[in-house]
Amino acid sequence: MAPYHIRKYQESDRKTAVALFCLGLEEHIPATFRHMLKLPRILLLLLGVPLTLLLATGSWFLTIMSTLILLVFLRLLAKCPWKIHEFITMRTELADISKSYSVPGSCYWVAESGGQVVGTVSALPVADPPLGKKQLQLLHLVVAAEHRGKGMAKALVRTLLQFARVEGYNEVIIETTMVQYTALLLYQAMGFQETGRSFFNIVWRILAIPKIHLMYRLPSAQEEGL
Structure with a gap:
């Protein structure tokens, strides 16, 4: 028997579900920071500012301090888009999970292990889908770090499908996003296909982190009968 089971969200799950959501976002900050350090314009900044100070003042102390200050600034910048996303989501969709997911055709699931919620996934209908289509959006797929590698994320996605x-x-x-490497590989392995890329807002564009759109096509009843 699997060491976990998946069930629908209950209001008593709120505190843990929200904590998982926030921790999941925080996990992407280091990857975002590493991605930024590889950008040519960031490398130019990290090299150009200290070198200019060294040539202008001859002070190695100021040069080293300027490098450290730049790194701290860039680390804060890497944190910024995730915190903005957290702020908006916590004041809209996750402000009242039961209410948000009372919409027909929506659901919020949790994975429970040892009496504790250790994973989540949710689904909301797309408000304005392409003509002739009925689309569902997958949201908030998170599994606690200590429970990964047990197939829980795949099981949550299969439940949603x-x-x-x-x-x-x-x-x-x-x-x-491209910095959510593990999730992206999981989706692709399960049959989701990339349909395009865009940017959430100007901050993501500055960081050169595009939003990756993925789609899983569900066969119609007629196709399944063939």
Whole structure:
């Protein structure tokens, strides 16, 4: 028997579910920072400012301090988009999870192990899908670090896909980023295909981190019968 089971969200799960969401976002900050350090314009900044100070003042102390200050600034900048996302989500969709997911065709699931919520995934219908399509958006796939490697994330996604089939959806869509490497590989391995890229806002554009659009096409009843 699997060391976990998946069930629908209950209001008593709120505190743990929200904590998992916040911790999941924080995990992406180091990867964002590493990504930034590889950008040519960031490398130019890290080299150019200290070198200019060294040539202008001859002080190695100021040169080293300027490098440290730049690194601290860049680390804070890497944190910024995730904290903005957390702030907005916590004051909208996750402000009242039960209410947000009372919309017909939506659901919020948790994975429970040892009496504790250790994973989540949720789904909301797309408000304005392409003509002739009924789309479901996958959101908040998170598994606690100590429970990874047990197939829990895949099981949560499969639960959502089965729900989408039963509810008559044509497609399941996801928005992720290039720094969410593990999630991106998981989705692609499960059959999601990239359909495009864009930027959440100007901050993400500055950081050169595009939003990756993925889609899973659900076969119609007629196709499944073939």
